[in-house]
Amino acid sequence: MSALACLVEPNSEGQIQQLANTFGVDWPHLLSQIISFSIVCLLLYRFAYKPILKMLEERRRQIAQGLADTQKIRAELAENEVQRQQVLLQANAQATKLIEEAHGAAARVKQQETQKAIAAGEQILIKSREAAAQEHARMLLELKRELGQLIVQTTATVAGRILTQEDQRRMAEETVKQLATAA
Numbered sequence: 749m750s751a752l753a754c755l756v757e758p759n760s761e762g763q764i765q766q767l768a769n770t771f772g773v774d775w776p777h778l779l780s781q782i783i784s785f786s787i788v789c790l791l792l793y794r795f796a797y798k799p800i801l802k803m804l805e806e807r808r809r810q811i812a813q814g815l816a817d818t819q820k821i822r823a824e825l826a827e828n829e830v831q832r833q834q835v836l837l838q839a840n841a842q843a844t845k846l847i848e849e850a851h852g853a854a855a856r857v858k859q860q861e862t863q864k865a866i867a868a869g870e871q872i873l874i875k876s877r878e879a880a881a882q883e884h885a886r887m888l889l890e891l892k893r894e895l896g897q898l899i900v901q902t903t904a905t906v907a908g909r910i911l912t913q914e915d916q917r918r919m920a921e922e923t924v925k926q927l928a929t930a931a
Contacts, residue, residue, distance in 0.1 A: 892927050896920035 768775070900916045 892924045893920070895927065896923040899923050 897920065900919045903919060
């Protein structure tokens with residue numbers, strides 16, 4: 749601090765000169781070095797330090813933007829994950845609903861096909877009963893005719909005479925009527 753005070757005081761010119769001589773200061777060289785150093789500092793500040801500061805500020809801004817974008821992307825990813833979970837839940841619910849509908853439809857189809865099979869079986873049973881009844885009636889009719897012919901032949905043999913066509917027909921009809929009333 750005393751050296752600065754000495755530099756500022758006007759009557760201390762001898763002390764400054766003595767101090768400068770002690771350290772070997774050459775004033776013209778010192779002044780030119782100070783001017784050269786100031787010019788170099790000014791040029792470095794203008795052409796090197798300012799662009800570096802500008803570049804650092806740009807990088808700082810890019811990093812901040814990147815961090816903000818990263819946060820935004822993380823938020824979007826979290827939102828997308830929530831939406832994906834919701835879509836999966838909806839898809840599972842729809843799949844369950846479709847499966848239940850398919851089971852219901854299968855049960856309805858099974859019931860309808862069972863009813864159709866039962867109806868078809870009943871139709872077959874009815875037709876077979878009708879066919880059996882018709883066959884039974886036809887067999888009875890044949891039996892009556894044969895029985896009538898046997899009776900006519902037996903009567904002709906017993907009576908010992910030849911029956912005419914009219915007599916045979918009349919006897920067959922009477923026999924059929926008697927058998928029909930008996931049955």
